[in-house]
Amino acid sequence: MTQGGMTTEAELAQQLADFYRAQGAWAGVEALLGSGRGMGGMGGMMGQQIIVADSDGRVVADSTGRRVGEALSAADLSAGVAIQVDGQRVGALLIQGGMMGGGGWGPAAERDLLARVNRAIWLAALGAAGVACSKMMMMAGVKNIIGCDRQGVIYKGRKEHMNSMKEWFADHTNPKRLQGGMEDAIKGADLFLGLSGPGLFKAEWVRKMASDPIIFALSNPVPEIMPEEVEGKVRIMATGRSDYPNQINNVLCFPGLFRGVLDVHAKDINDQMKMAAARAIAGVITEDQLCEEYIIPSVFDSRVPKAVAHDVAKAARQTKVARRIKKTVIGF
Incomplete structure (x- = not known):
């Protein structure tokens, strides 16, 4: 299945999984990259570099041939x-x-934003919301x-006030091992990105940020600033408040997410389904509507749960965790 004539990232991952299941190893996978079937042809046509790494994170195939044998960073692996x-x-x-169609490379606006966001920070106790x-x-x-x-910045090698969740976070973030407060x-x-407590961000800190800074102060009912x-x-x-523009509330996700999961009897909620939900929420706002005070739809927008349910169900089918393949009528 393709979107707009383009193979999706999830479909490529499934092709690779099928290859590994049949072969029991990655030997010979470079032939799949260069065969023109699915991956190789798509990589060449769309100007993509397609990289396959083994379970240890070492590159076993690269459509350009430049990174074979290289050990990928934790950030690269997390982004894959x-x-x-x-x-x-x-x-x-x-x-x-x-x-990519429906995969890690979204619309032009998303790619432009990711290209500009060179460094993101949040202030949190690194609980479930922060890590997620x-x-x-x-x-x-x-x-x-x-x-x-x-206690300050989380970095690899920090010894004080650490636990297993913070150790994972340290291993996968802060690549330059910044320290301090x-x-x-x-x-x-x-x-x-604030997921912590009221009043913890000081107004004068804005001057220290990059130009055109973005602040998501999501502590409720009193935000970080x-x-x-x-x-x-x-x-x-x-x-996270309804009396200001751009209310970010998880109710935008849950009804549609669970509707999509239930409609296809999904046996798992995987990363592709989560990203599909996020992009569906963002996609409700049209390009001509998008502005600084309207980056996310209202929690009362009836289009949101339908869009999320549709795209979550589709992602479940594409990643083969759906037990009901036949399309169903969404119950909203």
Whole structure:
């Protein structure tokens, strides 16, 4: 199945999984890349570099031939798509350049934003929301994420106040191993994502951020910083509150996500389904509607759950976790 004539990233990952299941190893996979069937032809036509890594993160095939044998970074692996056979991760697929239909490379606006967001930071206790958001950002292509807890920046090698979740976070983020406090981490950042507590972001820190900074202050009911405190100083401001523009609320996701899962009797909710939900929410807003105060639809927008359910169900079918393949009428 294709979208607009283009093979999706999920479909390429499935082709690779089928290859590994049949061969029991990655030997010979480079022939698949160059055969013109699915991957090779698509990579050449769309100007993409298609990279396949084994379960240890070492490149076993590269459509350009430049990175074979190289060990991919944790950030690269996190941004790629896991290749799984019978529930076991056997490798990863990474697409660089060009455009994929419905995969890791979305519309032009998304690619432009990712190209500009060189460094993202959030201030959080690194609980479930913080780690989940970090994984989603890495899947979308953000390469440089800096996370903080009450003791300061999380980095690989930090010994104090660490746990297994923070160790994972340290292994997969902060590639330059920045150290220090929250004020140090905010220097040069494009995005502040607050998932912590009220009043923890100081207005004067905005001057330390990159130009046209973005602030998502999502602590409720009192955000990390009130919009009035940074009015005219940031490009985009979002909170979790309904009395300000750009309310970011997880209710935008859940009804449609579960509707899509139930419609196809999905046996798993995988990364591709999560990204499909996120892009469906964003896609409700048309290009001519998009502006600084309208980057995300209202929680009362009836188009959202239908769009999310449709795209989640489609992603489930494409990644073969759907147990009901026949299309059904969405119950909204």
